[in-house]
Amino acid sequence: MQLYEKLAWLRREKGIxxxxxxxxxxxxxxxxxxxxxxTAVPTTDNLKYLSELYDIPVDVLLDDSQDIHAWRENQQNRITKSMGHRVSRQRRSELRRSWPWCWPSELEWVS
Structure with missing residues (x-):
């Protein structure tokens, strides 16, 4: 997936x-x-801002061989493994803010 395709997909995914x-x-x-x-490429500064807006690293945006879906799945797996499949309400709130696109459905939420 090339940069321009990623940018369009990420914007639509974010719903803006x-x-x-x-x-x-x-x-x-x-x-x-x-x-x-x-037809145009964002400047380095704009790539940084796009990265922040879409919650994805610049290197993933720029690497045509990097698939966004695979990268996000990898991030989801890392989160799941690091938490042992149990997450407190406080941590869930933190995850919502930090990883709004990444909701591991197999996690068991605990109070």
Missing amino acids: SQLTAAEALKVSRQAISRWEVG
Whole structure:
């Protein structure tokens, strides 16, 4: 998956419009559109901001051989293993803020 495909997919996954993304990054909606169709490439600074907006590392965005789905599944597996499949309410809240896209359904939530 190439950068422009990742950017379009991530924005749609987050459920935001090009205009909303543009406002968050302080660029024009047309810039977002050009990045998503591959006619332009974001600057290094904008890549950093996109990375933060979409909660994904810049190196995953830039590496065409890196699949976003595989990367996220790997992150989910790491979280699951590190917690031993049991998560407190406080930790669940932290996870929601840090990993909004990554909800391991097999985790058993405890109080």
